[in-house]
Amino acid sequence: MKKLQQLLPWIVLVLGIVYAGQKIARPDKIDSKFDLNSFRQIPVSASGRTKPLDTVARNSLMNISGRQSIRTDDGKVSAIEWYIELITNPEESVQREVFRIDHPDVLALIGLDKEKRTRFSFSELLDSGNEINRQAMLASQVKAKARDPFQNAVLVLNQRMMLYSELSQLVNPYLVPPLTTGEDWRSFVTVLNESPNDPDARALLGMLQAYRAGDVEEFNSQLAAFKALVDSQITYDARKSRYEVIFNQAQPFIMASALLVVAFLFGCFGLLLAQLTKPEWSKSMFGSMTASIVVALVVMTIGIASRVYLQGRPPITNLYSSAVFIGWFSVIIGLIIDRQMKIGLGGIMASVIGFGTLIVAHNLGSSGDTMEMMQAVLDSNFWLATHVVVVTIGYSATFFGGFLAIAYVLLGVFTKVLDRERGKSMIKMIYGVICFATVTSFVGTVLGGIWADQSWGRFWGWDAKENGAALIVLWNLLILHARWGGMIRDRGLVNLSIFGNIITAWSWFGTNMLGVGLHSYGFTNSAVFWISIFVLSQLVLMSIGMLPVKIWRSKFAKPAVQPATK
């Protein structure tokens, strides 16, 4: 029996590695006689980036329907199958229910408000096409921040219909590669009009016609010929294209989220068993939790490294990647703390923050390519790259300190886990994390200033994002100085750290929302809604933290009075 307790963490580790490994090393193949596995690797150019068709198909379907595949009564249709059907057999494809529409007034506009579905086909929308277009034109004349939810919804729908049309008419993405290095990518339609005998275009046309006719052999041989042509023509690395398809297929961040949920469950069991005074099993559960987190961390690291490789850019390029990075770094801090303090808290924190930020990232990335190109000014600068990485680490650390503080409050008020020793060691942890957060957020902010000075000669411009970063630095400094001055003790430190979460959330997201929604934030914008919920929850936690120590379930021998750590 004892053996099992000791072995369990190792079993979890091996299972995790096998699970993750087989997903990455042996990606799902598409089950089709047509060689779609190779078709989806064809490099194309969309939104300024060369990428495999698979990415375009997935991102477009994600944008239109909110999913990366279509669920039908006969099973799943993958994005690439949907795409090739769209361009070779539009008559069939327009019947697919892919357009996600939620807003009741938009549904009423199209006359579909009686339906119980949330996804509709292009042919269902077509009759109301002119009306949708007219409404979108009206809405587009209103300033972005003054639009109401209906106007936003109708604009989104119109944009999706335009994307759909561009895809089906082969205008977007650019399928025809440059013949020489000096030339640019061109759309299939343009090439067929301008030079009908272009070999690439002929090969593509033959391929698509063969697919439409259901001629497997012809399709596969045309495809092989086309790929050979493309490979010989462009300097683009074909390996990258293959790699990106594997990356798309493996979805490392979703895999990591799943692993973190498993870790969280192990952690909860561990805490429960500790309460039931079964230390052996509790330890075993914590060990299994750590094992799952380690696998999740490896998977996330591979994911981030893959993005760096595919983009040839530093790991943080947009809000999406900042969320992923914060999750990744929080998991690392969590693991370190887990090693220091063996009551499972670091791991539970790691899984909660890691999972939370990956969910945030998933929602941020749902509108299109998360590896979009960047404006020239944001491109290739050492200071910018180091700035975003360091400042994001600062954000992660501030969040982590805040979440540790929440754990302190919850455990202290509702459980008996926190004895004097543990309470003290948690306080030290929180203090240490805040010191670290102060240094990194300060250095990160400063690096941003240096970049700004190099780019437009203004070290500090008082703009919203800069101010957000400054607020985090100042808040951390306030906590530290208040502690040094003996103005706050343990619980003060804890409550101020929880408030740090609000400041960080505001700096990270709130400042981005100022432009779009301050006027219309009557709980219409879902991000604003979630931020408000978050702020409220933190305030509730702070008020719990302020309950008199008498009614805390954890009894500290004495409310640990520490002399100012000056």
Place this chain on the structure above:
Amino acid sequence: MIRKLLKPWASLRLTVVLFALSIILIFAGTLAQVHEGIWTVVDKYFRSVVVSIDLQIFAPQDVVKIPGSIWFPGGLTLGVLMFINLIAAHAVRFKLRKKRIGIILTHLGVILLLVGEFVTGIAAKEGNMTIREGETVNFVEDIRSTEIAVIDQSDPVDDLVVIVPEHFIETGETISHGLMPFTIKVTEWMPNSQMLGPMQAPESRKGIADTGIAKDLAAMPLERANGVDGSTVDAPSAYVTLFHGEQRIGSYLLSVYIDQAQMVVVDGRAYWIELRFARTYKPYSLHLMDFKHDLFTGTQMARNFSSDVRLVDEGRNVDREVHIYMNHPLRHAGETFYQASFLRDDSGTVLQVVQNPGWMIPYISCTVVTLGMLLHFGIRLVPTLGRRSK
């Protein structure tokens, strides 16, 4: 004696209060940017002694109306107090010991940072140089203020130019000057505006101007650019009526949108008038040979901008060609020229020209602070962690 005087200023409690006040000020100053121009906010909140904060900025107008405002210490006050607090703390409380070296360095850096922002606040000048391809320009424009220029070109060598600065235009009073052949009555001043063509203008805005090349156009006032929508530059316009003595010459529409001066005839002689961004003439000139603007394939997103210019400064014996592009500015004569923007159809470049004698200070102070913090937390934190892991 001095110690006694300084003591109350050295308190950590004051430090914490100042941090808290700064946090509130910065938060308010960020929210205020939704309604007011970023530069207005910087002057009003961050470089002021006191600021009156409208409570309305904390909630959207269409949800709740909050009247009133509160007085709050401005950035200058808080900065100076922090400065005094720091100096006093070191004079009274801190002793120079090895263990303290990190903190002392950090605080020294912070002092420098405050000084740097102060120097920038009073001494830094920012302007723009807009150059069309093939043109040579020897002045810098301040896009945050405008001027009316009245130009007499009758001298074949030098133009005689009378400049009316913005603060005279704003008042709406009649403007006259001995060298100006006419008086100017500003009938409407628009700090930010849009220009509408004859077909777009609403009836109420038609025919306000009756003379000049812009008489068929109409200007409409806009809210000032506020930094959060992305538009950061105000484009002012003004309707003015010109008088020669008692005699009315005509009403003109002047605007920074109109990039040529308009002719005014007085007693058979031609003068020119225009509203333009305030100019500062320089001893050097830049000639734009070529402007390049590359896009990412199939998008409108810029991949790169660059300007090939010829810099001529006779006083310094400089005559050379320079390639200015993103993140690679030109530094000359204490000024730095950044690739900032471009004209429509890529017909020219806009360079940001910055003169900041204090530009090095943040670099030095940040290095010092970072070093100090690493030393401090390094000295203090490492032993604690080590102890715990045993």
